[in-house]
Amino acid sequence: MAEKVLMKGNEAFAEAVIRGGVRFYFGYPITPQSEIPEFMSRELPKRGGKFLQAESELGAVNMAYGCGAAGGDGFISSSSPGIALMQEGMSFLCSAEVPLTMLNASRGGPGIGSIQPGQADYFQVTRGGGNGDYRIPVFAPASIQEAIDILYDAPALANEWRNPVMVLVDGLMGQMMEPVLMPEAKEPLKSSDIPKAKPWAISGSEKGERSVVKSLRLQPEVLEQHVERLFEKYNRMERELQRVECTDIEDAEVVFVAFGTMARLATEAMELLQSQGIKAGLIRPITLWPFPYGAFDALTDNTKVVISTELSMGQLIEDVKLGVRGRFPVKLIHRTGGMLPTSLEIVDKTKKILEEVR
Amino acid sequence: MSVFCGIREPDRRVMVVTGHYGSGKTEFSVSLAMLLAKEGLGPYERLGLCDLDIINPYFRSRERRAMLEAAGIRVYGSAYQHDVTAELPELSADVRAPLEDKGCRTIVDLGGNDSGAIVLNQFSNNFSREETLTLIVINANRPETRDYDGAMAHLQAIERATGLHVDGLINNTHLLRETDAGCIEKGHRLCERICADTGRFIWCDCYPAGIVPEGDIEGRYEHLMPLGLYMRPGWLDR
Structure with a gap:
């Protein structure tokens, strides 16, 4: 049986998504979550994954968009002002139905604000700071163990719904220590499995059909139809994902x-x-x-x-x-x-x- | 009842506390300072705590400045002492004062890992190696220092970064409120093995006061020290 270990929130979050199957991380450091990119830069290459430090949060979210469109299981994390910069990408990800696991270790705002814990990103994460009609499931764990369990399941949940999933913690949860039990690592998705597991992805397969992942729909009738279909999905999420x-x-x-x-x-x-x-x-x-x-x-x-x-x-x-x-x-x-x-x-x-x- | 057995190597005036991040350096440093303030300073006239942590944004010993100063402990570190939440990788030149002051017993709380420990180098001319005791805090419940190879790798990395020889190990193996005597014994055995192979000594075995009954551990270890959980708000462990 696994033994409890003492972990700092941020390193536990990173370990949990790796064990949940994530092999691609894109990010830019920001307090109070910088231990996540630090951990990923050290651990992902050892486990057959890739870490890439972007030039900004805007770069990170769009790298993750590309990774997800190609079928990779990705993860991005940041803190409040960094998450604000990622909002455009989140709107694109939702429109293009690209799965992604995301984490916001929120801090005091508005603006650059402070590095101390805050929850003033509630509107940002629940109402969406990007453009258009879209929805993102948001989980708010209250302990590091609960965060681990949610993050471990999050990549599969994002894939199941073909939608980004957000986990909202605050800086205190990122920085504090708690005794935790880590779940057994899942087998990560192999590149060769992507055409079968994610037939919609731009996997470079020789299946003979083109996959198109896009958020541009210039004909209004087509866009309306697309958004209405997205909302059928969001309505199902409302019924099936609520937790309290x-x-x-x-x-x-x-x-x-x-x-x-x-x-x-x-x-x-x-x-x-x-x-x-x-x-x-x-x-x-x-x-x-x-x-x-x-x-x-x-x-x-x-x-x-x-x-x-x-x-x-x-x-x-x-x-x-x-x-x-x-x-x-x-x-x-x-x-x-x-x-x-x-x-x-x-x-x-x-x-x-x-x-x-x- | 306290089972603090006093300070080992008391003639070493400067005590440098290093370790893997999250091993409990700050809780240890603050607890040690509070214990020394209570038990007396021996031949020294003053007690100083240097908070050289420029790595962690939260849970730094300067956050407890008011409590420490009320106990007669002077706190050195950031030049922005009025603002404990500033995230600035800077240290005040005042740090040199307790390092140079022969009348001051000085505890140095370094930031995490070798990257946190490296900041001590800028003060290397301000204290002598002969009067320095370098300690490493080991928590065998932390994933990266739970076994011999991991703990040794951290010890060696910190020695490389600081140029100091780690003299002693502090066994601070705990799971916060879930700590039991078995945790402490597990860490003690790991530290014993490192000491046997490398000629170092266990400076003390720590236990969280009020969590592990003292009857469960008293007499089992040569040097025991209670830790006070000064840095962690109580409501986190409800």
Whole structure:
């Protein structure tokens, strides 16, 4: 049986995607995720893969686009401003239905911002910063082990849906250490297997048919038809990919909603409130798109308020309001700019909010 | 109850702490400084901690400056002391002061791996080899230093980068809150093997205080040292 090891988030993320089958990495260093390209530059060549440092994040995402179009299982990672530069490529990848695994170790913004952890990329990753109608599944793990499990499955998921998949962590998860169990490595896709595994790819095979991977469709009728077909796929994703973890929400007077690092702080705040006799619960979306709106239907009349707890000025709260559908007041507890609240700060603010809504 | 057995090689004034990144150099350096501040400085008048980590953006000892200074420990490192979150690969010339000051016991917390350790070279004329004890922190639960070859490769790379001879090993084999006596024993055996082959010594075996019951380990090792998990916020381990 495999033994637990102590790993830093960023190196664990990189190892997990390699074990999940990724053999191509394109990137440009940026704190707080630079250990990922460093790890990939050292490990991929040893395992029959390729590491390429691009001249910029824009270069990296387009190299990955080319790699994916040719059938390779690729991975890109960056942090907030770098992910912003990659948005154009993400739109192209979605239109051309090219699979890719992506990771954002987000930091304080806007602009260059800070190198401390943040969650203010929520709109960027769930609404898309690129042009056109497209969707990208976004996973938000709250522990390094959960991130490993998601990243290990992500390349297969991207291939299954022929779509990029994003994993959103924050800088703290990238930099911290946790004991983890690594899954057994999957057999990576061989070049000779691509024509069969990915018949749509530009594999250079001698199958006699041309494969065309493109995002340009000049005839509006053709483009409309294409986008409608994409949305049939996105609708299926909404039904099949949602993930959420709910804790003690059935009779909760106050329900926190939080993801990633903030969910760990909210868990501590929830337990502190419970120890003081206040019934508190937590809804932790693991997918941010598709957002698990249905989880809010389980809230009962015992609930007095739903509180979105975020490391941003109020982005997650928009999806919380859509999930709550006006049944309960929705409030915000947040810090931003790279600041983290303490659990006691969350508890104090929650008590004040409860006084207002009771 | 503390089972800290005091400092080995006490006449070596400057203690250089190196290791693979993530091995626990900073937790060790901060814990050692806090223990020495509590237990007394012996022949020295001052205690200094040099944070020479220009590799890691988070979890650097200068983040605990207020706690360290309240305990009487002076912290040296970045010139931008007001801004612990700045990501600037710079070090203050002040670092020379505790290295040169014969009245100051000085702990040097180097950044990760050989690439982090190389920054010490610029200060090589500011302290003598005779008064320096160079230590390497080993965590046998880290993937790259879990076996003999991996740990030796890191030790040799750090020696090449710094030009220093690693005198002693610190067994800091842990899994954070999941650490047990078996972890410590596993790391101890690895360190023992390296020491037997290379003529070095185990400077101490560490255990996370409050996690591994002291009764499980007391008496099993010559030099035990409790680590305080000063750098890691408690809510991460709920």
